[in-house]
Amino acid sequence: MIFSLVNISLIIGILLVLAGIWAAITQKNIIKIIIGFSLFDTGIHIIMVALGYVKNNTAPILDSENLRTGTADKIVDPIPQALVLTAIVIGLGVTALMLVYALKMYREKKSLNINSFKDLKW
Amino acid sequence: MDTIWIKLLFSLLTIFIVLNYGLLLQGVVRKIGARVGRRYGIRWYQPWIDIIKNYAKRTKITHGIMYYIAPAFRLTGGIGLLLFMPVIYGTDMFSNFSFTGDLLLLLYFQFFGVLGMALGAAEGGHPYSAMGVSRGLAQVTAYELTLTLGIIAIAVQYQTLSITEIVAAQQGGIANWTIITNPLAGIALMLAFLAAMGRSPFDVVIAPQEIPIGPPTEFHSGLLGVLQLNRAIFPAAKLILFMNLLFGGATDWGTLIIKTFLIYMWSVFVGVAFPRFRVDQSIRWYLFIPLIIGVLAVLFMKF
Amino acid sequence: MILRNSLLFLLLIAFAAIIISLFSTNYSEAEQLGIVAKHYAENAKAEVGAPNLVSAVVVTYRGLDTLGEVVILFLTAAIIGFMLKSKHSVNNSDKRIKGSEILETAANALVPIIILFGSYIFINGHLSPGGGFQGGAVIASAFVLLVMAKANAKLSHKIISFTESVSGFSFVIIGVLGIILAAGFLDNTFLPLGKYGSIISAGAIPIIYIFIGLKVGSELTSIVNNLKESQNIEI
Amino acid sequence: MVTPIYIIVALLGVAFALGFSGQKQIKAAGTLALGALAFSLFVSLEWLIGLYTETYKSTQIFTAGVNPPFSINLFMGTGEALFTTLINFIGLFGGLYLFNKLIKKGRSTFIALLMLIMGLNVVVMTRDMFNLFVFLEISSVATAGLIILNQNKKSLAAGFKYIIATGIIAGILLIGIIFMYRFTGSLNIDDIPTGNLLMIKGFGTAIFLILTSILLELKPFPANGWGLDVYQGTHAGISVFISAASGTALLYVLYKFIPLMSPSFAFALSLVGGLTFIASNLLGLKQTHPNRLLGYSSIGQIGLVVLVIGLAPYLGDKFEYIAIALLGTHVFAKAGLFWISGIIQKDNIRKWTILRKNKLLTILFGVFMLALLGFPPFPSFFGKWELITELAGNGFISWMVIILLGSFLEAVYLFRWLGYILKLEAAKKELQPISWNKYLPIIISAILLIASGFGMSYLHEHAKFINYIPLIVAAAFILIDRLPVFIKNTLAIASVGLWYYMMYPDLEEFRLIFATIFLVGGIITLLAGYAYKGKRQGFYPMALIMFAGLGGLIEAKTTLEFFFAWELMTIGSYFLIIRGKKSISHALSYMLFSLGGAYAILAAFGLATVNNTGISLDILANLNIYAPAIFILLAIGFMTKTASLGLHIWLPGAHAEAETDVSPMVSAILLKAGLFGLIVMMIKMGDQMIFGLSISYFLGWLGVFTAIIGNLMAALQEDAKRLLAYSSIGVLGYALFGLALMSHLGWLGATSIAITHFMFKTTLFLAIGGVVWRLKTKNMYQMGGLIKKMPFSFISVLISIIVLAGIPPLTGFAGKWLFFNAIMEKGWYLQGALISFAGVIAFLYCFRLIHSVFLGQLKDEHRNVKEAPFWILLPQYIILGVLIIFSAFPNSLLKPIGEFITPYLPNGALVWDGQMAYSLYGYWNGELIMYAVVGIFVAVLLWIIFWNRKIKKVKQFDIVYAAERPFLPETTHYAYNFFAHYKKAVGILAQPMISNFWEGVSEIGHSVSDKIRRIYNGSGQAYLIHIIGFIVIIFLFTFGGF
Secondary structure (H helix, E strand, O other): OOOOHHHHHHHHHHHHHHHHHHHHHHOOEHHHHHHHHHHHHHHHHHHHHHHOOEOOOEOOEOOHHHHHHOOOOOEOOHHHHHHHHHHHHHHHHHHHHHHHHHHHHHHHHOOOEHHHOOOOOO | OHHHHHHHHHHHHHHHHHHHHHHHHHHHHHHHHHHHOOOOOOOOOHHHHHHHHHHHOOOOEEOOHHHHHHHHHHHHHHHHHHHOOOOOOOOOHHHOOHHHEOHHHHHHHHHHHHHHHHHHHHHHOOHHHHHHHHHHHHHHHHHHHHHHHHHHHHHHHHOOOOHHHHHHHOOOOHHHOHHHHOHHHHHHHHHHHHHHOOOOOOOOOOOOOOOOOOHHHHOOHHHHHHHHHHHHHHHHHHHHHHHHHHOOOOOOHHHHHHHHHHHHHHHHHHHHHOOOOOHHHHHHHHOOHHHHHHHHHHHHHHO | OHHHHHHHHHHHHHHHHHHHHOOOOOOOOEOOOOHHHHHHHHHHHHHOOOOEHHHHHHHHHOHHHHHHHHHHHHHHHHHHHHHHOOOOOOOOOOOOOOOOHHHHHHHHHHHHHHHHHHHHHHHOOOOOOOOHHHHHHHHHHHHHHHHHHOOOOOOOHHHHHHHHHHHHHHHHHHHHHHHHHOOOEOOHHHOOOEOOOOOOEOOOHHHHHHHHHHHHHHHHHHHHHHHHHHOOOOO | OOOOHHHHHHHHHHHHHHOOOOOOOHHHHHHHHHHHHHHHHHHHHHHHHHHHOOOOOOEEEEEOOOOOOOOOEEEEOHHHHHHHHHHHHHHHHHHHHOHHHHHHHOHHHHHHHHHHHHHHHHHHHEOEHHHHHHHHHHHHHHHHHHHOOOOOHHHHHHHHHHHHHHHHHHHHHHHHHHHHHHHHOOOEHHHOOOOOHHHOOOHHHHHHHHHHHHHHHOOOOOOOHHHHHHHHHOOHHHHHHHHHHHHHHHHHHHHHOHHHOOHHHHHHHHHHHHHHHHHHHHHHOOOOOHHHHHHHHHHHHHHHHHHHHHOHHHHHHHHHHHHHHHHHHHHHHHHHHHHHHHHHOOOOHHHHHHHHHOHHHHHHHHHHHHHHOOOOOOHHHHHHHHHHHHHHHOOOHHHHHHHHHHHHHHHHHHHHHHHHHHHOOOOOOOOOOOOHHHHHHHHHHHHHHHHHHHHHHHHOOOHHHOOOHHHHHHHHHHHOOOOOHHHHHHHHHHHHHHHHHHHHHHOOHHHHHHHHHHHHHHHHHHHHHHHOOOOOOOHHHHHHHHHHHHHHHHHOOEHHHHHHHHHHHHHHHHHHHHOOOOOHHHHHHHHHHHHHHHHHHHHHHHHHOOOOOOOEHHHHHHOOOOHHHHHHHHHHHHHHHHOOOOOOOOHHHHHHHOOOOHHHHHHHHHHHHHHHHHHHHHHHHOOOEEOOEEHHHHHHHHHHHHHHHHHHHHHOOOEHHHHHHHHHHHHHHHHHHHHHOOOHHHHHHHHHHHHHHHHHHHHHHHHHHHHHHHHOOOEHHHOOOHHHOOHHHHHHHHHHHHHHHOOOOOOHHHHHHHHHHHHHHHOOHHHHHHHHHHHHHHHHHHHHHHHHHHOOOOOHHHOOOOOOOHHHHHHHHHHHHHHHHHHHOHHHHHHHHHHHHOOOOOOOOOEEEOOEEEOOOOEEEHHHHHHHHHHHHHHHHHHHHHHOOOOEEOOOOOOOOOOOOOOOHHHHOOOOOOOHHHHHHHHHHHOOHHHHHHHHHHHHHHHHHHHHHHHOOOOHHHHHHHHHHHHHHHHHHHOOOO
């Protein structure tokens, strides 16, 4: 099954990562670069979740039914989900910081072109 | 203890003979030079007269302490060179103080007088004196190289630095003379000899037309007399050195006088035939042909 | 430019190749849980007592990570506050056009409901999908709505930062209580685990989640609030 | 014992609690924050001490009450304790340093600081990979917050570049971690199976991504533009955290991951580290912004540690020692330098002259800089030593070259900077008053650097035998720097004398000779110091450091001690040289040549340990591998000090510009250290062959040309001290030639020249220095006629030049005579002739010197000049007395030396008969010659005096002058361009070809640097491209794509 849900998510995740990087290394507009970074992050998150999937298993919430039927291990891996939660929040924080930076930079130079900020070099 | 006094006596005798011989040589050579130039020239005894005249002068002046000491240095250099050398081979007494040092001592001691002279001349404060010294020293460096190469070649040839032994090895006929047995070294040394004698074309040091007489410009009266004494002894001593190195030395005063006179003639002939070099010219000349010959002489001895 | 972009594209392809090489051998969908996950599935009930395994992992097993992520938000909020701190008085009148009547009224109606919903999410975080972060984000959205809808709405920095600090500080205290009263930092079992599946169960998890919710909510609010206020400054 | 988890608790708790405070209680809040940092430092320090003294045991710290890998665990071992201590130290003192600034900016900055330090602590301690990611992100975000402490367009741009770069890097780390989890089912580092995992496809890539992103965080070349921009853009106080704290933590992470590395990745790592080290130091050459420059240096240092980590498997149990020594130095020194930079706040290193208004800070700057460059007694010295030794042991010659070259480049810009600070025209403005909280961190860093240096040497199996007492005595002179010269000079003489006295019983052979030159010579030259008035601040510590080094060379029993002393001597003499006027460029080139030489020596000593046991100097005697290379390297090293041709260009300026009594120290004494080294080397190693040719044969020729060119250049100088300096080059050329002869007479000649050169060069430099002292000019054509004003100086010069020129009857002739005999014996006739040619050239400058200065025409403005000060004359006459004795009784000098040489080179020794010396070829009696010459001279002189007793003294201008009277001494004194004709004839030899060559080398270096640094074009985007490209290249490298 190449086109299983997991594989599709993985492919989309990878594509997002690549698209994000592409945006980050080609776009001149700082906001677009930040969007690229966001895409990159999101791609990684999708990959993370997809990797945690275990075939045919359910959400990692052990309600009484699971426990009763003794199928406690018939769940998908909770760890990537926990990790992705953390990663999302971190990504959120970083993105917010980037945006505020962009805001301040715009106020300094009235420009959002990344090439306007080359005062420091060599 | 007696031997020391006898030695001293013989030393004085040596000095006396060489001094008079040097003065005579001076007169004769000037005469020859004049005749070649179709002039009448001086009388042969003129050098004696000059010295006496200088000593007889009543006005005596000095520019300072070094000016005063310099002639002493100069004459010490001349006499020392003479006395540190075996003048007559085979006689203990006319070998004077040659037992205290070898060829190298002579090689370096000749600068003792030069240095003193230079210092005195400089104290005189005359720019020509300093110019003369500057030229002289520059020229010395050039021919010293050739001279050293020649001496090394000879020292290697005889495996000794002792002049007495070098002369000893040349005894027994012309065929044993270094100039024959080691012609390259001989030529190198004879080329160096030209400048060592300070005659034309290497007489820019005292070049009379440009810087009156160079270093001694400021000297006169008795001090100049001392220098004149040295000018008699010093060349004679050098002649004896070259004779010892190249022409088998001398076993008696007659041979010495004939040999040194002939050796001197070599520089005299060159001198009357060639015009004066500028200093840089003479340096370049010495650093070219004589240097090559010298190097060849040394390489020849090595391989 | 084209040359540059094609070179960059080549670079991207190369990078893609690296990513894809992660899947190169023996990659297949997982058939079963790994050791750690399996341990959680089997022992979480006894050790943590939260049905929502993700919450169990987030709050307890990997509590330190969670503390870290709270820190990041806290830090981001602080830095943003620092960066946007206006030198001018905040009391400059808002130059924006006032929100419409409908928007304001709807906002007034919705904000309490959204806050309630958010609280529900974090209070039930150990039982059902959800948790402090999610709940906090929902609460923050209420304030975003408020700030967006009402031109003159002023949120008190003091209250926000007080909430932030109290909840953060309490989180740490609870963590330390874990060391003192139970087996280690952030151990939730210093409170009784209670009845499995009920609201008041799973030891300290609900409490932590409440603080996280408050903290996340106040921090996100603070970020938005700061951004909004900074608009008043000259551009 | 406090559980390390409380570090987190304290920092976090306080950070959260800071939220309660308003702007009014900010001071209290800040103090609380510092308290938390101090608490963290206390905890980690307690653990460090506990673990070191083995009262504590390494501990796992579990969280959540569950065992790993099911929960996150931290680990506290010696490494963690050490690294967290370093980080918390920087945290506390960095915070203290920035305290006022942070208070002004508000509580958020304290929060960021606390979180940064907390994040780094956890990064060091954690054993969980995802946890590592989270806390790395915390520290990144906190750093991004701190970067904009001063909000301006520079810091904003820099911060943005930083945040996008670290964002991408963190993302890649995250990808690696999640796949790692996917493959192993655990996030715990300890659960990852070890072995050559990189070879497993997929899994290998995951590990690769983790390792590479950690590596990228360490700012490897060329993917480090973002880091550099941050160093330049942000406040220096913040750079401290980035450079010292973050770098330290990440290096530890890399260290934790060592078990995961495959050999190919380790190799890539070392390659990247090496490249970073060399490239960033190269790029530093063109940099003028102090913070960016420190950034280059910082990145370079971290690159070096990365290199060490990459080579860890080969370094064996020395690995930790090396890494800690290098890293510890980096942390303290870089923090100190950045802190100082924060005080100075100038954006160009040329404007740093303001620093020298503050003596304490200047000293501290010097301490940090020397520590960075691996000078003793700082830890990096021992680290570098061990590193080079271990690399040599593994046959990693190219690594050695890279490390030494990189260090050298670093020295170029750091010493240039130091030179600017010390000598560039001073700024008018005063330094702002500095509050104690800025001083304290800097001072403590310096103290810790020194202390850790002693600590490292105590831990080292060989270094613990190093004699630190002379160094401590020298350092003590810094404390009494405010006392007048008279007291300090007396104390200095006493301490040098005492040392010689204590050393004396152990001295034998060459060590006796050179110890006497170094220390007794030192005392004699120090006597001249009494001539100085006032305090002469800074002179005595440096002079004594130099003497400590020189004495240390004598005392050295091991290669380590020797090198230690060598470096000490170099640094002391550098500071002496830079004290001179206009010495800025000369001191720099002195230092660079010395360092180049020192590195050659270091490399040689490293190579010598291969297949050998121990590091005693005797190992040089039984080398079984690399012997010719070692010989050449050592020779090059020592010849930088003897200033042999090609390595001499530093000397003339350095010696000429030095102070009156420093010139003899650095010329007459210091140069002998090179000779001593050569002698030690040749005694141990004999001659070596390369491609069937004897190396000493080349050294012989080198000596010949050095002598000729040195003397020729001396003859063409206008500056009297420069003339003497070139003369030193020439004379040491003779000495080198003599040593290269490798025969009894050659060595005898060389040694006697070494001794006489010490004597006549001391008197010459002091005499000429005395003249310069009075006349305030060094140009000879501006002097003249001084014999009447300074007769004692004149006599001293006169006797010295007669010795120098080698004219009988003085002792200089001994050298000439010995050489001639030696070359006859050896068969080096051409060389011999050329050496004597050089000797004749020496007449030129000897005469020029004495004529232009003392004879000729006295200038009007010098008519009231006084004789040189008594204390400058005294040492000259002491030496002259000894010279005369040696001249009259040559066997008193030569016989003992001959006996010292005989054990090593028995053939061709002189035969003595009283004062009569017989060689194979000739003979020489110094005593009789002396009597004869003096006898003739006195007789002639008496006669002259008698005959001219009525002589009249005339005035200066009473000379024969073409019927005119000259009236200006300036136009009458023939001195300027004295040997114009000689220049015309042989000037081609006097072209500055070698200077041009070295200038060309420097120019190429700087151009290359300028070209390469253009890759940092300032665009954050370009930096992202570098990062991606870096990953791709390292991937290809690791997995054999190349």
